[in-house]
Amino acid sequence: xxxAPLTNREYKYGFYTDIETExxxxxxxxxxxxxxxxxxxxxxxxxxxxxxxxxxxITLEEPKWANVKYPKxxxxxxxxYSAPKKKPQLSSLEEVDPDxxxxxxxxxxxxxxxxxxxxxxxxxxxxSVSIMTTxxxxxxxxxxxxxxxxxxxxxxxxxxxxxxxxxxxxKDNFYAALNSAVFSDGSLVYIPKGVRCxxxxxxxxRINARETGQFERTLIIAEEGSYVxxxxxxxxxxxxENQLHAAVVELVALRDAEIKYSTVQNWYAGxxxxxxxxxxxxxxRGLCKGDNSKISWTQVETGSSVTWKYPSVILQxxxxxxxxxxxxxxxxxxxxxxxxxxIHLGKNTTSKIVSKGITxxxxxxxxxxxxxxxxxAENARNYTCCDSMLxxxxxxxxxxxxxxxxxxxxVVEHEASTSKISSDQIFYFKSRGIGEExxxxxxxxxxxxxxxNTLPAEFAVEAVKLLELKLENSVG
Amino acid sequence: MFEIKNLHAGIxxxxxxxxxxxxxxxxxxxxxxxxxxSGKSTFSKVVAGHADYEVSEGQVLLDIHxxxxxxxxxxxxxxxxxxxxxxxxxxxxxxxxxxxxxxRASFNATMREQGIQEMDATSFEAFVLKKIEFLGMKPDFxxxxxxxxxxxxxxxxxxxxxxxxxxxxxxILDEIDSGLDVDSLKAVADGVNRLRSKENAxxxxxxxxxxxxxxxPDKVHIFNDGRIIKSGGKELAxxxxxxxxxxxxx
Numbered sequence: 001x002x003x004a005p006l007t008n009r010e011y012k013y014g015f016y017t018d019i020e021t022e023x024x025x026x027x028x029x030x031x032x033x034x035x036x037x038x039x040x041x042x043x044x045x046x047x048x049x050x051x052x053x054x055x056x057x058i059t060l061e062e063p064k065w066a067n068v069k070y071p072k073x074x075x076x077x078x079x080x081y082s083a084p085k086k087k088p089q090l091s092s093l094e095e096v097d098p099d100x101x102x103x104x105x106x107x108x109x110x111x112x113x114x115x116x117x118x119x120x121x122x123x124x125x126x127x128s129v130s131i132m133t134t135x136x137x138x139x140x141x142x143x144x145x146x147x148x149x150x151x152x153x154x155x156x157x158x159x160x161x162x163x164x165x166x167x168x169x170x171k172d173n174f175y176a177a178l179n180s181a182v183f184s185d186g187s188l189v190y191i192p193k194g195v196r197c198x199x200x201x202x203x204x205x206r207i208n209a210r211e212t213g214q215f216e217r218t219l220i221i222a223e224e225g226s227y228v229x230x231x232x233x234x235x236x237x238x239x240x241e242n243q244l245h246a247a248v249v250e251l252v253a254l255r256d257a258e259i260k261y262s263t264v265q266n267w268y269a270g271x272x273x274x275x276x277x278x279x280x281x282x283x284x285r286g287l288c289k290g291d292n293s294k295i296s297w298t299q300v301e302t303g304s305s306v307t308w309k310y311p312s313v314i315l316q317x318x319x320x321x322x323x324x325x326x327x328x329x330x331x332x333x334x335x336x337x338x339x340x341x342x343i344h345l346g347k348n349t350t351s352k353i354v355s356k357g358i359t360x361x362x363x364x365x366x367x368x369x370x371x372x373x374x375x376x377a378e379n380a381r382n383y384t385c386c387d388s389m390l391x392x393x394x395x396x397x398x399x400x401x402x403x404x405x406x407x408x409x410x411v412v413e414h415e416a417s418t419s420k421i422s423s424d425q426i427f428y429f430k431s432r433g434i435g436e437e438x439x440x441x442x443x444x445x446x447x448x449x450x451x452x453n454t455l456p457a458e459f460a461v462e463a464v465k466l467l468e469l470k471l472e473n474s475v476g
Numbered sequence: 477m478f479e480i481k482n483l484h485a486g487i488x489x490x491x492x493x494x495x496x497x498x499x500x501x502x503x504x505x506x507x508x509x510x511x512x513x514s515g516k517s518t519f520s521k522v523v524a525g526h527a528d529y530e531v532s533e534g535q536v537l538l539d540i541h542x543x544x545x546x547x548x549x550x551x552x553x554x555x556x557x558x559x560x561x562x563x564x565x566x567x568x569x570x571x572x573x574x575x576x577x578x579x580r581a582s583f584n585a586t587m588r589e590q591g592i593q594e595m596d597a598t599s600f601e602a603f604v605l606k607k608i609e610f611l612g613m614k615p616d617f618x619x620x621x622x623x624x625x626x627x628x629x630x631x632x633x634x635x636x637x638x639x640x641x642x643x644x645x646x647x648i649l650d651e652i653d654s655g656l657d658v659d660s661l662k663a664v665a666d667g668v669n670r671l672r673s674k675e676n677a678x679x680x681x682x683x684x685x686x687x688x689x690x691x692x693p694d695k696v697h698i699f700n701d702g703r704i705i706k707s708g709g710k711e712l713a714x715x716x717x718x719x720x721x722x723x724x725x726x
Contacts, residue, residue, distance in 0.1 A: 423527070427524075432585075435585065446571065446573040447571070
C-alpha cells in the first residue's frame with residue numbers, strides 16, 4: 001500500500017472550511033469574558049457566573065495526576081471566541097452560509113429540509129456558535145426544548161439559573177472553571193414531566209478555526225418520569241498545532257426519569273509522530289437527583305491526542321441507577337486517561353461500569369475509575385468490568401481503580417482482563433478464508449460487544465467503522 | 477490436483493525446505509513423517525501462506541477451476557477460499573468471537589469467492605448443526621468462543637468441524653494427533669475419515685505411526701532436511717515405527 005491513500009484514510013474529517021469569522025483577539029481576561037457575554041446578549045446571572053469562575057480559575061493550577069504528558073498550555077495564546085460572520089442563530093436555512101452547510105454535509109450531517117435525518121434532531125455547533133437545530137418545531141409540540149444554550153437561556157432563564165453549575169460547580173476542577181468562565185455554545189435540552197422524547201437528540205461539534213479553544217457547555221434536564229436519548233459527535237481539521245477542547249456536560253434526572261447519553265468522539269488525534277491533534281479535557285457528570293432515576297453514559301473514544309475525561313454519575317435518589325460503557329481506542333502516540341466516577345449516596349443504588357480499552361502503536365490508554373459508597377448508601381451495588389486489548393508490542397494499557405466503601409451492606413465487584421490481537425490470530429482467520437478487514441471487524445466487535453449493544457443502531461454502525469479504520473492501520 | 481515443484485523456502489534467512497517435490501491426486505491421503513526439525517511444519521505454513529516464511533524458488537500448483545495455478549501468488553485468505561485448509565497443530569484462541577459467527581464468516585467468504593449466494597444466519601445454523609451431528613459432536617460448541625478454554629482434544633475436533641463446514645479440496649493436518657489421548661484421537665480420526673471423498677485429498681503431518689492406524693494413508697513420505705528422502709505405501713510407516721528414522725536417513 002502506498003503512503004498517501006493511507007494517510008487520507010487515517011482521518012477523513014481533517015479538512016478546513018475557509019469562511020469569514022468574527023474572532024476575539026488572543027488572551028483571557030475579564031474584559032474578554034464581558035465581551036463574550038455581551039455578544040451573546042446574556043442575562044446578568046450568566047455574566048456573574050462567568051466572572052466568579054474566572055476569578056477562581058486564576059487561582060488554580062492545571063491538574064497533574066493523569067497519566068498523560070503534554071507541553072504546558074499557554075492559555076493567553078488562545079482565542080476564546082470564533083463565530084462565522086453571518087448572524088449566528090438563524091430562523092431559516094437560506095440565511096446559513098452555504099460553506100457551512102456544505103461542511104456539515106461532508107461530515108455526514110445534512111441539515112437541509114429534504115436531506116436531514118428523520119429519526120434524529122440535530123444541533124450543529126461550528127466553533128463557538130450553534131448554527132441551527134433541526135426538528136425544533138416538532139419537538140416544541142411535546143414541550144421539549146432542544147437548541148443552543150445561548151438561545152435557550154433566553155427562553156428558559158429560570159431552568160438554566162436553577163441547574164447551571166449545579167452538577168459541575170465552577171470550583172470543581174481547573175478545566176471546569178475555565179469552561180464556566182468562557183463557555184461558548186452548546187446544547188440545552190429540557191424534557192418536561194412525563195414526556196418520552198420521540199426522537200434521538202444529537203449535537204454535532206465541529207472545531208474549525210485555528211488557535212481557538214472550543215468550550216461548549218451542555219445542560220440536559222429530564223423532569224419527572226421523562227426519557228431522552230442524546231448523542232454527541234465531534235470532529236476537527238487536521239492541524240500541526242494542538243487545539244484545546246474543554247467542555248462541561250451536566251445532566252439532571254429527576255424522579256423516574258432516564259437520560260441516555262452517547263458520544264462518538266472523533267477529534268483529530270495527531271499524526272504518526274504525535275504532532276498536532278486535539279487536547280480533550282472534559283468534565284461530564286450526571287446527577288440522579290430523584291428516586292428511581294437512571295443515567296447511562298456510553299462513549300466511543302477514538303480521537304484526541306490527549307484525553308482527560310471521566311463521565312460520572314452521582315446517585316442521590318434512592319433506587320437510582322448509573323451506568324458507564326466505554327470503548328477507548330488509542331493509536332500512534334495518543335494518550336487517553338479516561339474512566340468514570342460512581343458516587344453512591346442514596347439507598348439501593350446500583351452502578352455498572354464496562355470499560356474496553358484498545359491500545360495500538362505507541363499509545364497509552366489508562367482506565368481510571370472511582371466507586372464511592374457513602375455511609376448513607378444502604379444496599380448499594382456496583383459491578384465493574386475493565387478489559388484491555390493490546391495491539392502490537394509497543395502500546396501501554398493501565399487500569400487504576402479506586403474503591404471507597406463506607407457502608408457495610410455494599411457489594412462491589414471488579415473484574416479485569418488483558419488480551420492481545422496477534423498476527424497469529426489474523427493468520428488463523430486468513431487461513432479460514434477471512435480477509436484481514438473482516439477479521440479485525442470480528443475481533444473488534446467481539447471485544448466491544450457489551451458497549452456497542454448500548455449505542456443507538458446507526459451510531460453503533462458508525463462507531464464500528466471508525467474503530468475498524470483506525471485498527472487497520474495498526475494491525476499487520 | 478496439487479503439485480509441489482522444487483520448493484525452496486525458509487524463515488529468517490535460513491533455508492528449511494530444500495527442493496521439495498510432491499504430487500497429490502484427488503481422493504488420496506498422504507502422510508508426511510520425519511524427525512523434529514526436518515521441515516514438516518514449515519512445509520504446511522508455506523503452503524498456507526504464513527507471512528514469516530519466504531519462498532526462494534519453486535511452485536505450489538493447485539487445480540483451480542480446472543487450471544493449475546501457482547498459489548504462492550495468492551494471499552493466504554485467497555488460498556483458503558480456493559480450497560486449501562491447514563488444520564493447526566496449535567489452533568489459535570480468538571476471544572470474543574463465537575464459533576458460529578466465525579464459521580459463518582469463513583463459509584460466506586468462501587461462497588463469495590465461488591460466486592455462490594451467501595447463507596443467512598438461520599439457514600447457516602441449521603447447516604452447521606447437521607455437520608455437528610454428522611461428526612458426533614455437541615451443539616454447545618457453537619456458542620463458545622473460538623478455541624478459548626478448549627481442551628487439546630476439543631481444539632482439534634473444532635478444526636475438523638471447520639473442515640466439514642468449508643469442504644476444502646486439500647487439507648493439510650499438522651500433527652493433529654499431538655497431545656491427544658486415545659479416545660480423542662479416535663474421535664478426530666473418525667471425523668477425518670467421514671470427510672474423505674473422491675474430490676478431496678489429505679496430507680497428514682505426523683511423528684507417529686499411531687495416527688495412521690486410524691487414518692490409513694495411500695502414500696507415506698519420509699522427510700529429512702527439507703526434502704522427501706523416501707516414499708512408499710503404508711508399510712513404510714511401520715518400518716519407521718520399528719527401526720526409527722535413523723535407519724532411513726543413513
